[in-house]
Structures are given as C-alpha cells and as structure tokens.
Amino acid sequence: MSPRADYDVVIAGGGMVGASLALALSDYSQGRLSVLLVESFPFPKAGSAPVYRPSFDARSTALSFGSRQILESIGVWSDLAEHVTAIDKIHVSDRGHIGSSLLTAAEQAWPALGYVVENAWLGSVLLNRLHTADGVTCLSPASVSKVEHTGGQAELTVEPKDGEPQRIRCGLLAVADGAQSGLRTALGIASQTVDYSQSALIANVTFENPHQGIAYERFTDQGPLALLPLSDSEDGQARAALVWTLSPEDAERLQAVPEAEFLRRLQERFGYRQGRLLRCGERGLFPLQLVEAEEQVRPNVVVVGNAAHALHPVAGQGFNLALRDVARLAEHLVALDTGQLGELSQLRAYLGRQKDDQISTVQFSHQLPRLFAQANPLFSLGRNLGLLALDVLPVFKRRFVEQAAGLAPGNARGGKRVSGRTL
Numbered sequence: 142m143s144p145r146a147d148y149d150v151v152i153a154g155g156g157m158v159g160a161s162l163a164l165a166l167s168d169y170s171q172g173r174l175s176v177l178l179v180e181s182f183p184f185p186k187a188g189s190a191p192v193y194r195p196s197f198d199a200r201s202t203a204l205s206f207g208s209r210q211i212l213e214s215i216g217v218w219s220d221l222a223e224h225v226t227a228i229d230k231i232h233v234s235d236r237g238h239i240g241s242s243l244l245t246a247a248e249q250a251w252p253a254l255g256y257v258v259e260n261a262w263l264g265s266v267l268l269n270r271l272h273t274a275d276g277v278t279c280l281s282p283a284s285v286s287k288v289e290h291t292g293g294q295a296e297l298t299v300e301p302k303d304g305e306p307q308r309i310r311c312g313l314l315a316v317a318d319g320a321q322s323g324l325r326t327a328l329g330i331a332s333q334t335v336d337y338s339q340s341a342l343i344a345n346v347t348f349e350n351p352h353q354g355i356a357y358e359r360f361t362d363q364g365p366l367a368l369l370p371l372s373d374s375e376d377g378q379a380r381a382a383l384v385w386t387l388s389p390e391d392a393e394r395l396q397a398v399p400e401a402e403f404l405r406r407l408q409e410r411f412g413y414r415q416g417r418l419l420r421c422g423e424r425g426l427f428p429l430q431l432v433e434a435e436e437q438v439r440p441n442v443v444v445v446g447n448a449a450h451a452l453h454p455v456a457g458q459g460f461n462l463a464l465r466d467v468a469r470l471a472e473h474l475v476a477l478d479t480g481q482l483g484e485l486s487q488l489r490a491y492l493g494r495q496k497d498d499q500i501s502t503v504q505f506s507h508q509l510p511r512l513f514a515q516a517n518p519l520f521s522l523g524r525n526l527g528l529l530a531l532d533v534l535p536v537f538k539r540r541f542v543e544q545a546a547g548l549a550p551g552n553a554r555g556g557k558r559v560s561g562r563t564l
C-alpha cells in the first residue's frame with residue numbers, strides 16, 4: 142500500500158478553471174477530499190470581500206446557461222449574479238450580406254441565453270469563496286516546478302515565492318496552468334497548435350442607446366466581431382464588451398490609434414444598431430491559437446482548462462467547456478475511494494464521458510471563424526443561406542443555440558479532433 146499522500150488532489154494553477162475545480166471538489170465531496178491549490182500570483186487576503194470595479198479595462202466572459210447551473214452547484218452563482226448581465230437575444234450577422242439571425246431566450250423558453258460577467262468580478266468571487274471552502278488550502282504566490290511519479294502517487298516540488306522549495310505528495314495532480322502550460326511540457330505531454338494568424342482586440346465601449354440584453358456576433362471580411370452586453374457605466378452609459386478578431390497587424394494598429402479614430406473604425410464595422418459609439422476603455426490584444434494537449438490523463442495526472450484545450454474565443458466556449466470538464470471530473474472523483482483518485486482507468490473513464498462534448502465544442506469554435514473568413518462568393522452565399530436557415534428552421538436554430546449554451550454534449554461526429562487526433 143502506498144504511503145498516505147499529503148493531499149488527495151493538488152491543483153497547479155489558480156486561474157478561473159483551477160479555482161472552479163477546487164470549489165467543485167470541496168462542494169461535491171462536502172470537504173472530504175483534501176485539496177491544495179497552488180498559484181504563482183498572489184491571491185487576495187482572506188476576509189477581504191469581493192470587490193466589484195465597473196472598470197473599463199477588464200475582459201469579460203460569456204457564460205452559457207449550462208455554466209450558470211454548474212456555478213450554482215459550487216455555490217458561487219448567488220454572489221456572481223449581483224453583477225452579471227443576462228443575454229436575452231443573440232444577433233448573428235454577416236457584414237455586407239443579407240443573412241442574419243436573431244436567437245432569443247423567449248423562443249427557447251429559457252430565462253436567458255447566457256450571461257456576461259467581467260473577469261475581474263468572476264475571479265474575485267471565485268477566490269473569495271475559496272477562503273471558506275472546506276478541505277481546500279491555498280498556497281500563493283508559489284509554483285509547482287517539478288513532477289515525479291513514485292509509489293502510485295505524484296510527488297511535486299512546490300516553490301513558494303519567498304521560502305524553501307517543498308516536496309508534496311498527492312493522489313492526483315490537476316494541471317491547470319494555462320495554454321502555455323509549463324507543467325505539460327515538463328511532463329513531456331505534446332500539444333497540437335493551430336495558429337489562426339489573428340489577434341483578438343478587446344475593450345469595453347459605450348453606446349448612445351441601451352443594449353436591451355442583445356449580444357452581437359458580427360462576421361466581417363476582416364474577422365468576427367462580438368459585442369456583449371454589460372451593466373451601465375458609473376455615469377449611466379450603455380456598456381458592451383468588444384472582442385474584435387483581426388490580423389495581428391491591423392489589431393496592433395487599431396490598438397494604437399487615438400480613441401476617436403478607433404471608435405470611427407469600429408462604428409464603420411459594426412454599424413448603428415445601438416446608436417453612436419461614445420467611449421472606449423483600455424484596449425488589450427490576445428494572439429489567437431487553438432492549443433490541444435495530446436494527452437489529458439496519465440497515472441496521477443489530469444490536464445484541465447486552457448492547458449488541455451485553448452480555443453478561439455469567437456464562440457465564447459473556452460471557459461464554458463472547461464467548467465463542464467471540471468464539474469464532470471469532480472463528480473467522478475468524489476465517487477471514488479481516495480486511493481483510486483490517480484488510477485488511470487478512472488481518469489480515462491472521466492475523459493471518456495467528456496470526450497464527445499470536447500470534440501463538438503472544439504469543432505464548433507474552430508469552424509465558425511473559418512467559415513465566415515472565406516471571401517469566396519460561393520462560401521459567402523452558403524453562409525448567408527446558413528444564417529437565413531438558422532432564422533427560418535427551428536431545428537437548426539435550436540442546435541446552434543444548444544451548442545452555444547453548452548447544453549448539447551455528445552454530438553460529435555466520428556471522434557475526430559481538429560488537430561487530427563482522437564482522444
């Protein structure tokens with residue numbers, strides 16, 4: 142029998158996904174599992190209440206209806222709900238072409254198609270909840286720097302920023318250290334990367350007219366442009382979170398131009414559906430890649446979040462998919478004896494249950510921007526017919542909405558991954 146581990150589970154990376162996994166393990170096991178969450182950046186101090194700053198500089202996340210259900214199950218939705226904006230309608234259109242489609246929550250008989258939350262608030266609520274989560278210990282700033290596999294356990298080297306390195310044993314290491322995962326590389330797990338040769342330019346902007354809960358997904362010849370509804374700014378202007386996909390050169394140029402010039406260019410692309418654009422906050426750039434780990438499970442190791450699959454943000458699926466993975470993983474683990482947590486057959490069973498969801502979501506996120514990036518008139522005609530069909534045919538519409546809402550796992554075709562590998 143292997144010696145008792147220091148922790149049942151160690152999570153390397155306290156980003157949105159690592160923090161959600163720690164909460165799911167705590168909640169679903171009712172504190173029975175001992176969990177150590179290690180994060181390189183300092184966490185806010187215990188006792189400091191979540192702080193909401195309606196800042197102009199933050200990135201936002203579109204949460205699917207399915208994610209709301211998971212966030213409810215881990216006890217954070219009621220706090221989050223204070224500052225989320227419901228998406229009542231999604232307007233999908235192709236600039237310069239006739240096809241457009243309006244997807245509505247009312248048609249689906251749902252309370253909302255999804256919700257928009259600013260990342261600063263989501264992070265604040267998740268981290269605050271961790272302070273009171275039974276069974277969870279947080280160590281930050283500290284990094285997991287080395288992983289070895291001994292006696293049926295993972296043995297880690299954890300380096301606190303100010304202190305001596307520690308050796309920590311655990312039944313399971315969850316690698317949640319992001320798309321450029323250093324631990325994935327340290328473990329020798331290869332990854333497949335598709336470089337989209339595009340960057341996402343993000344900024345919060347304000348409009349003359351209220352958004353009325355409408356999220357816009359506009360496909361332009363330069364790339365897709367999404368505007369997500371946010372709560373009003375402090376001075377009462379209607380805010381929206383922009384994610385504008387552009388060539389890296391155009392994105393850099395548009396990041397640097399004066400605000401008035403930026404708003405003019407954006408208005409030209411987006412049109413006047415919400416009236417005049419008034420202001421824009423700090424602009425940020427994110428180079429876009431699809432990154433997929435070639436292995437997600439090994440004895441005593443599971444890879445989650447962006448470290449497992451980092452997606453194109455156009456369909457707003459990356460965190461939503463990761464949250465479904467994390468919920469399913471936690472459900473699976475809490476049903477086991479602690480001695481079984483790192484068993485490869487158990488980890489494979491978890492992955493087997495999530496495989497179809499992962500494949501269909503990665504394909505959806507990968508194909509959407511490519512389909513709309515085609516300048517070829519035949520493609521253009523096809524996608525406009527597609528958008529028209531979306532509006533006219535309830536079955537198409539429901540399928541699209543369900544995938545976007547994260548409610549349609551299990552509809553992958555043929556088990557093929559985008560990067561050409563099967564799970």
Ligand SMILES: Cc1cc2nc3c(=O)[nH]c(=O)nc-3n(C[C@H](O)[C@H](O)[C@H](O)COP(=O)(O)OP(=O)(O)OC[C@H]3O[C@@H](n4cnc5c(N)ncnc54)[C@H](O)[C@@H]3O)c2cc1C
Pocket residue numbers: 153154155156157158159179180181182201202203204283284285286317318319320323324341343384427445446447448454456457458459460461462463
């Ligand atoms: C422009 C843009 C818009 C997006 N919009 C949406 C959206 O609307 N909806 C949606 O679902 N998704 C969206 N996404 C995707 C979403 O942001 C990601 O899926 C999510 O942030 C991934 O979180 P993560 O915790 O896996 O990784 P990260 O956020 O990268 O976190 C990794 C953490 O690990 C820590 N770390 C690194 N190395 C170590 C180590 N050795 N030891 C300890 N800690 C370590 C890091 O400090 C970091 O905190 C968007 C992405 C982009 C780029």
